[in-house]
Amino acid sequence: MPKPMLPDRARIGLVEDDPVMGGSIVQRLELEGWKVIWWQSGREAIAGIPPAAHALDLVICDIRLPDMSGETVFNELARQPNSPPFLFVTGFGEVDQAVRLMRSGAVDFMTKPFEMDDFLKRIESGRRTTSSGVRLKGYYLGESPAIQHAEDLIHRYANHDLPVLITGETGSGKEVAARLLHQISPRATEPFMAVNCAAIPAELLESEIFGHEKGAFTGAQQRHLGYAERAGKGTLFLDEIGDMPLSLQAKLLRLIEDGSLVRVGGETPIPFRARVVSATHRDLAIRGGTSGFREDLYFRLAVLPVEIPPLRHRREDITWLLDRFLANAVSRSDTRIRGFSALAEEAALTYAWPGNVRELRNRVDRAAALSTSEWIMPGDLFPEHASNAGSAGFLPLADVRDAAERRQIERALEETGGQIAKAAGLLAVSRTTLWEKMTRLGLAERARSES
Structure with missing residues (x-):
């Protein structure tokens, strides 16, 4: 017997031409207490969705429809005010198209065949939960539209196992974004293993990532498990992947494609189950072939890309970050600081922040440690500019x-x-x-x- 309709349950639009699959989905969703409107063609959906768009919490749409592509349905409805979020159902060969749709604003996609329990979780995660269509969740990375767009992408990527490439200037917060991706993913209880490819000498990096067997080289007195193996079913985060030696890039490509690794000096393949998340401040897309980064590896790493904008492009985050870092600094000491003076905030807001969020955090930590007042002043944040207000780094x-x-x-x-x-x-x-x-x-x- 169907469950009664619940006020907090979703109203779902389904665009699916397969009568067997569509009927099965409708039956299961109605058993869960959700109201389902089913269209069997793209034209029916386009004609039927707009009048009730305000009442739909999610549209589930097959990419391949008899009369048009699901992408056409999405693009048409995206022009309507208060359009509902889209979850696409796709065959394996259409994954690239589904990923492109996510970048355009779709909330998720699933590949056929799928487990119904996972399908229901994706619906619950992707549907909007307010009448305005805004998901009821706070933002972790900042308040500016630019960083919230990046965080929205991270939330969309969280339920997938495909590799993620995070790009952005040095100090912009790429590792923070990677850790957030891990924490909101189904892998959150598994290890998060971070490797800085630029900080480890090239001759040691292979052993650190893949591990080695006893006697593999001089000094290898016992077996060593690398980061990839220790990541288990969690996340392997490769920071500054653009600095990885070319010889090691080939081995990383095999790791991703084969889903297995071999320790240095070993012969037995070991299953690799972690998700690969990488980050770089370089533009790897133009560094293919002999210029330093393998093009085939780049395309394997950048299946789901996200860019973290520099702080100068999201100035709305500056005071938010100042307060957050100051609270953290004060909690670690017995310093009695009430906050930033208006002059200090103005100085921070007009500074260009070439070192991005990392520079801001370091300046706040130093100011909190050295300030002799209850209010942090401009000279506490920028002591080097005390006698040279027109130095580089300030705005016109x-x-x-x-x-x-x-x-x-x-x-x-x-x-x-x-x-x-x-x-x-x-x-x-x-x-x-x-x-x-x-x-x-x-x-x-x-x-x-x-x-």
């Missing part, structure tokens, strides 16, 4: 002014719920002036959505 005055105006306008919009007239009153400018500034600073679209 026009950028400083724009950043300050943007912050004040954002605060006023937040305070007034996006009402431009009231925000203009708080800022003591005319509505026309405020609108011109919002347009120039890229805030006009946000205001429309909030008004």
